[in-house]
Amino acid sequence: xxxxxxxxxxxxxxxxxxxxxxxxxxxxxxxxxxxxxxxxxxxxxxxxxxxxxxxxxxxxxxxxxxxxxxxxxxxxxxxxxxxxxxxxxxxxxxxxxxxxxxxxxxxxxxxxxxxxxxxxxxxxxxxxxxxxxxxxxxxxxxxxxxxxxxxxxxxxxxxxxxxxxxxxxxxxxxxxxxxxxxxxxxxxxxxxxxxxxxxxxxxxxxxxxxxxxxxxxxxxxxxxxxxxxxxxxxxxxxxxxxxxxxxxxxxxxxxxxxxxxxxxxxxxxxxxxxxxxxxxxxxxxxxxxxxxxxxxxxxxxxxxxxxxxxxxxxxxxxxxx
Amino acid sequence: xxxxxxxxxxxxxxxxxxxxxxxxxxxxxxxxxxxxxxxxxxxxxxxxxxxxxxxxxxxxxxxxxxxxxxxxxxxxxxxxxxxxxxxxxxxxxxxxxxxxxxxxxxxxxxxxxxxxxxxxxxxxxxxxxxxxxxxxxxxxxxxxxxxxxxxxxxxxxxxxxxxxxxxxxxxxxxxxxxxxxxxxxxxxxxxxxxxxxxxxxxxxxxxxxxxxxxxxxxxxxxxxxxxxxxxxxxxxxxxxxxxxxxxxxxxxxxxxxxxxxxxxxxxxxxxxxxxxxxxxxxxxxxxxxxxxxxxxxxxxxxxxxxxxxxxxxxxxxxxxxxxxxxxxxxxxxxxxxxxxxxxxxxxxxxxxxxxxxxxxxxxxxxxxxxxxxxxxxxxxxxxxxxxxxxxxxxxxxxxxxxxxxxxxxxxxxxxxxxxxxxxxxxxxxxxxxxxxxxxxxxxxxxxxxxxxxxxxxxxxxxxxxxxxxxxxxxxxxxxxxxxxxxxxxxxxxxxxxxxxxxxxxxxxxxxxxxxxxxxxxxxxxxxxxxxxxx
Numbered sequence: 056x057x058x059x060x061x062x063x064x065x066x067x068x069x070x071x072x073x074x075x076x077x078x079x080x081x082x083x084x085x086x087x088x089x090x091x092x093x094x095x096x097x098x099x100x101x102x103x104x105x106x107x108x109x110x111x112x113x114x115x116x117x118x119x120x121x122x123x124x125x126x127x128x129x130x131x132x133x134x135x136x137x138x139x140x141x142x143x144x145x146x147x148x149x150x151x152x153x154x155x156x157x158x159x160x161x162x163x164x165x166x167x168x169x170x171x172x173x174x175x176x177x178x179x180x181x182x183x184x185x186x187x188x189x190x191x192x193x194x195x196x197x198x199x200x201x202x203x204x205x206x207x208x209x210x211x212x213x214x215x216x217x218x219x220x221x222x223x224x225x226x227x228x229x230x231x232x233x234x235x236x237x238x239x240x241x242x243x244x245x246x247x248x249x250x251x252x253x254x255x256x257x258x259x260x261x262x263x264x265x266x267x268x269x270x271x272x273x274x275x276x277x278x279x280x281x282x283x284x285x286x287x288x289x290x291x292x293x294x295x296x297x298x299x300x301x302x303x304x305x306x307x308x309x310x311x312x313x314x315x316x317x318x319x320x321x322x323x324x325x326x327x328x329x330x331x332x333x334x335x336x337x338x339x340x341x342x343x344x345x346x347x348x349x350x351x352x353x354x355x356x357x358x359x360x361x362x363x364x365x366x367x368x369x370x371x372x373x374x375x376x
Numbered sequence: 377x378x379x380x381x382x383x384x385x386x387x388x389x390x391x392x393x394x395x396x397x398x399x400x401x402x403x404x405x406x407x408x409x410x411x412x413x414x415x416x417x418x419x420x421x422x423x424x425x426x427x428x429x430x431x432x433x434x435x436x437x438x439x440x441x442x443x444x445x446x447x448x449x450x451x452x453x454x455x456x457x458x459x460x461x462x463x464x465x466x467x468x469x470x471x472x473x474x475x476x477x478x479x480x481x482x483x484x485x486x487x488x489x490x491x492x493x494x495x496x497x498x499x500x501x502x503x504x505x506x507x508x509x510x511x512x513x514x515x516x517x518x519x520x521x522x523x524x525x526x527x528x529x530x531x532x533x534x535x536x537x538x539x540x541x542x543x544x545x546x547x548x549x550x551x552x553x554x555x556x557x558x559x560x561x562x563x564x565x566x567x568x569x570x571x572x573x574x575x576x577x578x579x580x581x582x583x584x585x586x587x588x589x590x591x592x593x594x595x596x597x598x599x600x601x602x603x604x605x606x607x608x609x610x611x612x613x614x615x616x617x618x619x620x621x622x623x624x625x626x627x628x629x630x631x632x633x634x635x636x637x638x639x640x641x642x643x644x645x646x647x648x649x650x651x652x653x654x655x656x657x658x659x660x661x662x663x664x665x666x667x668x669x670x671x672x673x674x675x676x677x678x679x680x681x682x683x684x685x686x687x688x689x690x691x692x693x694x695x696x697x698x699x700x701x702x703x704x705x706x707x708x709x710x711x712x713x714x715x716x717x718x719x720x721x722x723x724x725x726x727x728x729x730x731x732x733x734x735x736x737x738x739x740x741x742x743x744x745x746x747x748x749x750x751x752x753x754x755x756x757x758x759x760x761x762x763x764x765x766x767x768x769x770x771x772x773x774x775x776x777x778x779x780x781x782x783x784x785x786x787x788x789x790x791x792x793x794x795x796x797x798x799x800x801x802x803x804x805x806x807x808x809x810x811x812x813x814x815x816x817x818x819x820x821x822x823x824x825x826x827x828x829x830x831x832x833x834x835x836x837x838x839x840x841x842x843x844x845x846x847x848x849x850x851x852x853x854x855x856x857x858x859x860x861x862x863x864x865x866x867x868x869x870x871x872x873x874x875x876x877x878x879x880x881x882x883x884x885x886x887x888x889x890x891x892x893x894x895x896x897x898x899x900x901x902x903x904x905x906x907x908x909x910x
Contacts, residue, residue, distance in 0.1 A: 233482040233490070240468045240479050247466040250428075251480025252451030366469065374430070 058199070062206050064323050069211065070281055071326075072319025073218040074099065074273045074290075078297035079304065079311045080225050081269030087229065087306060088262030089242035089367040093149030094134055095270055096294025097156030102127040102274025104160040107174040107285035108167060110181040116279050119181065120214075123278075124271030130156065131267030139259045142371030153294075161287045174278075174285040183212030183280040214276040219312075221269070226308040238262055242365035245372040255372045273297075299351035305362045318347045379442030381406040381538055381569040382427070387436030389422055396422040398593045400436070404538075404586075409560060409570045411580040411601070414590030414613055415814035416784045420573045421463075423590070424540050428460045429453040440538075454481075459531025463543040465523050469516040473509050473526050474498070477533050494533060501532055505562045506555070521552035528559065539563065540571045545579060546812060551668070551879075557583050575613075575814055577606040577620075578843070589613055614816045624826045627850035630659035632695075633834035634680075634715075634803045639689035641675055641858075649675040650687065651858040657803065657834040662825065664849025665838045668878050672858035673838045674720055677807050680836070681717035682710035693803060711740055716796035718789075720807030720838065726792040727780045734762035734776035737795045765794040770820060786810075786817025793821065797828055804828060807838045822848060842871055856880040 078095045085092040102123035110119025130152050137148040161172035168174055188209035195205040229235035241248045241258045249255050277293075278285045300318055304310035324331070325343035332338075380403040387400040396419045404410045414420050425431045427438065429447040438445050440456045447453050453460075467476050474494050482490040495511055502508045509518070509525050518526070524544060531539055541560075545553040560570055560583060572584060580587050581601060588598040589612040597612050610618040634657040641650040650672050657663045667673050678684035679700075680691065686701040693713050699705045710717070719725035727736050738747055738758050747754050762776040769790040771783070780788060789809065796804065809825065810818045825848060829835055839845050845852055846866055854861045854877035861877040876882075 231487055233485050233487060236475060236479060236482070236487055240471065240475075243470060244466065244468045247468050247476070247479060250430075250450055250460070250462070250466045252449060252454050253480050 058202060062202055064320075064327060066207050066210075067323040067326065068316060068320040069207070069215060070319075071322045072315045073211075073215045074276050074281065074293055075297050075300055075318055076312065076315040077214075077218045077221065077269050077273035077276065078294055079300045079315050080221050080308065081266040081273065082298055082301045083225065083304075083306055083308065083311060084238070084262050084269070085266035086301065086368055087242045087365055088238050088259050089245060089365055089370065089372075090134070090138055090259055090263055090266075091145045091149070091369045092134065092263075092266060093146055093298065094130065094152040094156075094294075095266075095273075095297050096290050096292065097149075097153035098127040098130045098267060098270035099274035099277065099294050100153075100160055100288070100290045101130055101156040102271040103278040103289055104164060104174070104274075104285045106271075106275035107177060107278035108164070110279055111174055111177055111284070114178070114180050116177075116181055116183055119279055120272070120275040123275035124268050127271035127274060128264065128267035131263045131270075135260050135263040138371065139256055139263070142373065145369055145371075157288065160285070164285065164287070172287040177279060177283045181279070182283050183214060183276075185210045185212055186216070212276070212280040214272060214280050217272065218276070222308050222312045229308065234261075239365075242367055245367050246374075249372070249374060259372075296347050299347050302351055302362050302364075303347075306365065317350075321346050378406060380404055380439070381441060382571075383439040383442075384423075384427070385437045385439070387423065387426060387438075388434045389426060389431060390434055395593050397426070397433070400595050402588055402595060402598065404569060404571060406441070406537075406569050407564060407567045408585040409564055409572055409583055411584035411587040412571060412573045412590060413575060413577070413580050413587055413609060415575060415816060416786065416812075417814075418590040418613070419593040420590050421542060424460065424542060424571070424573060427453065428458060428540065454534050454536070457535065457537040458540065459528075459534060459536030459538065460540045461524065461527040461531065461542065461544060463546060465527050467515045467523060467526060470514055472512050472514055473518075473529075474511045476515060476526055477511075477530050481534050497533055498529060501529060504566070505532075505559050507532075507559060519552075520547045521555065524548070524552075524556065525559075536568075538569045538571070540573070542573045543575070544572070545574070545576065553579075577609055577815075580609065581606055591615055610815055618815055619819055622822045622826060622847040624848075625830075627661050627829065629661040629850070630832065632656045633659050633693065634836065635690075635692040635695075636680075637690045637692075639676070639679065639687055639691065641672075641679055641684060641687040643675075644685065649858050650679070652689070653855075653858075653860055655836075655853060655860065657836050659802075659834050660829055660832045661850045662829050662835040662837055662848055664845040664852045665836065665855055666842060666845045666852055666874055666878060667838075667840070667855035669840045671855050671878075673840075673855055674807070675858075676855070677717070677720060677805055677836075677838055680710070680715065680805050681719065682707040682715075707740060708743075711799070711801075714802035716799060716801035716804050718792050718796050718804065718806040718809065720811070722785075722788055722792055727788060729781035730779055732777050732779055733766065733771070733783070733791055734759045736780050736791055737762040737765055737776075739795070741795070741799060765798060766791070769794040769824075784814070784817075785812035786814050786821070789813055789821060790817065793824055797824065802833060804833055804835045805838075806835065808840065809837070810839075810841070810844060842874060845874075846871075854878055 078099055082092055082095050105126040106119040106123030109122035110116050113119065134148050134152060137143040138145040164172045164174060191205040191209035195201045229239060237248060237253055237258055241255055245255045248258065277289055296318055300311060300314035303314040321343050325340050329340045330337050382404040384400055384402045387397050389397040400423060412420050422431065426433045427447065429449045429452050432448065438447055445456050447456060468479065474491050477498065478490045478494045483493060484490065498511050507525050507529055509522050509529065515523055515526065544556060548556060563570060574580060584601045586598065587601050587604065587609065589596045589609060591613060606620060610620060636653055636655045639650055639653040640648065642648050653676060655663065665673055675684055679687045682705055691698050691700065693715065698713055699709065723729055728739065742753065747758055759776055763774065766774045766776060771787045771790045780791065783791065806825065809821050813821065825835060837848055849866055851863060852866055852869065852874065853863045854874055856878060857880060861880065861882060
């Protein structure tokens with residue numbers, strides 16, 4: 056594999072890792088606060104649709120992104136209402152929202168655009184342009200570094216850079232601010248937060264809200280960055296892979312970056328090579344697709360360190376004596 | 377005259393039809409330790425939860441330092457200078473001590489300055505009150521006693537002047553409890569007001585200045601501790617005369633029923649938990665195992681009960697060895713061999729809390745032919761029998777359909793006892809029989825154990841309560857670090873000697889300063905030895 060091919064694969068890795076990363080960090084905020092969210096998939100899907108639909112109608116990608124975030128936030132609000140306010144089962148609520156998103160997007164798409172459950176292809180202004188970083192062209196000729204800077208680091212859409220910037224930001228919020236301390240505490244021991252005189256409900260809604268915003272960005276990127284428009288089920292299980300990455304990352308931001316890059320890389324390989332011929336035998340593309348899940352099961356089985364979820368995760372908080 | 381630190385007037389609180397607090401009035405003077413004693417369910421915790429803003433009272437007024445104060449939530453209680461140490465700690469396990477201390481009391485949005493400030497304050501508090509804890513240690517790595525110190529530190533960091541402790545010694549070893557009391561005395565000396573909720577009479581007598589007694593939601597009396605006796609308090613608590621001493625005749629031990637020889641056990645982490653334990657329990661005898669918790673008693677019970685990993689050595693029941701490691705080494709087989717087990721942790725090992733009482737009365741014996749109806753279980757028969765058992769063991773409320781979690785600690789223990797004793801075992805293993813059990817029920821449970829002994833059974837009792845060991849045992853073995861440090865007859869020993877054995881000291885070094893009682897005892901011992909040698 057020469058440098059050009061490698062850079063192409065890595066470039067594709069970054070693009071494919073971005074939605075995973077945004078969704079993974081979304082899940083991280085929610086689960087660190089004790090609310091399991093299997094509905095990342097649905098939130099991304101509904102955000103993808105509304106961002107594409109609104110971007111198409113208004114011609115502005117940023118208004119589209121805002122619409123995607125709003126749609127995702129609405130789903131978050133339902134999840135919060137069900138699992139925080141009414142102390143329902145978080146998994147059931149999440150699964151229900153996934154079904155809702157899956158059906159609703161196609162239904163509305165068909166009724167608005169009559170193109171078989173998709174939005175029309177987005178024209179240039181309605182999707183994200185690639186940003187060329189300063190000096191990308193003039194540095195291109197520098198050996199090794201030039202192509203890496205010009206082709207790999209430069210030339211992505213704004214949401215890619217936002218996604219990667221979210222990693223240190225998430226780390227900083229979680230581990231350096233008062234809000235982060237309380238958020239982590241509420242996912243571990245909500246009774247400690249409650250007796251300290253802080254609202255458990257408020258904190259958890261805040262976390263679920265952040266989750267909604269990040270999922271909105273992830274979905275918007277799919278429809279307006281990675282591709283030019285919405286097609287049915289376009290998330291294709293990315294929400295679940297993001298959950299797998301979250302477990303793989305042991306609920307930590309920097310590990311999440313690593314996990315999402317790894318899973319993005321696997322997708323990039325699968326996309327580029329289909330079946331991989333190793334001489335002795337051929338690795339079918341399905342193996343690459345399944346690899347994130349297999350790796351997650353391996354992690355969960357405790358072969359590679361231990362993934363301990365937040366202690367109060369999945370449990371509604373009930374005040375007791 | 378100074379205003380009381382806390383004054384409650386006419387506090388009432390009902391949960392549905394249950395009147396948890398009825399027209400409560402209490403005055404707690406500043407700079408004192410005020411005990412509140414009462415049985416489980418007497419309303420102590422409810423009252424304190426109202427004071428801490430966890431519940432809102434239906435009626436009544438709260439005065440803090442003479443000023444009428446509304447306490448709608450915990451934040452308001454903290455602001456009024458009230459700190460609470462709950463029975464079940466409210467700590468974030470994977471946070472450091474510092475992080476737990478500042479949680480909810482941070483200065484500003486960034487953590488760094490708060491952590492630095494807390495570090496300084498903690499250092500100061502550690503010096504002033506003997507509250508030493510490593511500020512950077514994670515809670516999960518700390519002993520229970522240290523975790524409790526963190527809870528106290530949390531309250532002090534919030535500048536609490538009034539500290540409420542709910543059953544603080546329930547989870548502590550005797551040494552830890554002593555240290556806690558020293559801390560409390562230090563706090564009192566600094567003018568802090570302390571409310572100590574407990575059901576242990578000894579603690580009340582030892583440390584409080586004033587004591588209030590609660591029974592069935594009402595405050596029945598408030599007296600000066602110096603002017604009362606444990607017997608009087610017990611009577612006020614229960615509403616009738618209570619025997620604090622167990623009434624029992626001398627034992628008449630028969631043949632050896634349970635023979636343990638050179639039993640050893642190494643746990644998964646490779647730590648030796650039992651190191652060559654040899655014990656014999658005879659028919660009609662209670663052998664008490666004393667020791668600070670965590671010295672192998674739990675493992676001993678688990679091996680005997682059939683749910684610990686492989687062990688070496690031998691155990692015989694009625695002269696026949698039992699299978700230690702093979703397929704007949706499980707709890708089912710142990711029960712078939714006549715070993716009944718009342719586990720130390722009744723809520724996790726003794727009962728399935730969300731199952732009903734009648735289901736809980738057959739666990740472990742559910743394959744008995746008597747409970748079968750073809751391939752189905754004869755639930756009607758089990759239910760009828762459960763109702764009868766609950767009647768005989770005075771389980772309240774006597775409703776077999778109620779989930780086990782809805783019974784008080786004492787009544788849960790009675791359900792376990794009924795299940796194990798009624799099967800007429802040869803050996804009864806019983807761990808911490810009265811942990812978290814109120815006085816009235818303790819009396820009943822002790823009577824049952826003694827009655828079982830009198831019917832000729834061999835009983836192995838494990839308890840961390842020395843009082844209980846003394847009042848029940850016919851013979852006492854002391855465990856330390858997985859070994860038996862010695863056996864004593866209750867009449868030939870005292871708390872001091874057992875305390876030393878529990879700390880692993882069989883002979884005290886001469887050059888150490890010792891309290892007078894220990895000195896005298898050692899001198900007597902040395903004299904005896906000298907006489908024997910000379």
